[in-house]
Amino acid sequence: xxxxxxxxxxxxxxxxxxxxxxxxxxxxxxxxxxxxxxxxxxxxxxxxxxxxxxxxxxxxxxxxxxxxxxxxxxxxxxxxxxxxxxxxxxxxxxxxxxxxxxxxxxxxxxxxxx
Amino acid sequence: xxxxxxxxxxxxxxxxxxxxxxxxxxxxxxxxxxxxxxxxxxxxxxxxxxxxxxxxxxxxxxxxxxxxxxxxxxxxxxxxxxxxxxxxxxxxxxxxxxxxxxxxxxxxxxxxx
Numbered sequence: 001x002x003x004x005x006x007x008x009x010x011x012x013x014x015x016x017x018x019x020x021x022x023x024x025x026x027x028x029x030x031x032x033x034x035x036x037x038x039x040x041x042x043x044x045x046x047x048x049x050x051x052x053x054x055x056x057x058x059x060x061x062x063x064x065x066x067x068x069x070x071x072x073x074x075x076x077x078x079x080x081x082x083x084x085x086x087x088x089x090x091x092x093x094x095x096x097x098x099x100x101x102x103x104x105x106x107x108x109x110x111x112x113x114x
Numbered sequence: 115x116x117x118x119x120x121x122x123x124x125x126x127x128x129x130x131x132x133x134x135x136x137x138x139x140x141x142x143x144x145x146x147x148x149x150x151x152x153x154x155x156x157x158x159x160x161x162x163x164x165x166x167x168x169x170x171x172x173x174x175x176x177x178x179x180x181x182x183x184x185x186x187x188x189x190x191x192x193x194x195x196x197x198x199x200x201x202x203x204x205x206x207x208x209x210x211x212x213x214x215x216x217x218x219x220x221x222x223x224x225x226x227x
Contacts (some may be wrong), residue, residue, distance in 0.1 A: 004157070028198045031162055033213075033214065043158075043204065056214070085221075090157060092158075093219075098213070099146045099210055099213060100208075102160055102163070105159075107157045108157055
């Protein structure tokens with residue numbers, strides 16, 4: 001069974017540009033989570049999508065947005081990129097929405113903003 | 115809201131020696147607790163989890179963790195480390211009525227020969 005996949009692996013942008021990151025969950029998983037892993041800061045929760053709807057978001061500005069498609073894949077968009085947006089962005093998926101449901105993580109997209 | 119503290123940023127251990135990684139959490143009720151490992155260039159892999167019951171939890175790769183409610187701790191241990199255990203380890207807490215995980219800042223483990 002394929003795990004969570006993310007693309008691209010690396011993304012280099014300049015300040016002010018927009019970045020689009022993609023995630024495909026494990027087959028059968030309906031929930032997708034996005035996390036930001038900035039250097040030395042651990043993982044910060046960004047967004048949660050379930051059944052095509054945004055269910056909640058972390059403490060990030062509105063220029064971080066996304067969507068979930070009918071096949072449950074997801075896209076994270078970051079507008080008006082700033083230098084501090086440079087980070088590893090991890091996507092995770094789960095079969096349920098309880099705190100007990102294991103989240104399976106993808107390998108991440110490394111975003112570098114110059 | 116829940117939070118996690120991992121007091122040790124970096125630990126160096128000799129191959130074959132024991133390892134203990136500390137994790138302290140803050141949450142008003144009994145939390146769901148997790149340990150994840152992240153190898154260079156990889157995503158996170160779940161090592162073990164605690165929901166309820168026996169406070170000593172066994173995980174994969176020979177790891178175990180003990181939940182101590184009185185100390186709000188969930189420390190990870192391994193009796194004898196292997197060079198392949200060099201990685202970054204994250205403790206995370208989830209709430210019974212929540213969906214997202216709150217992660218600690220991580221502990222980097224270096225294994226020397």
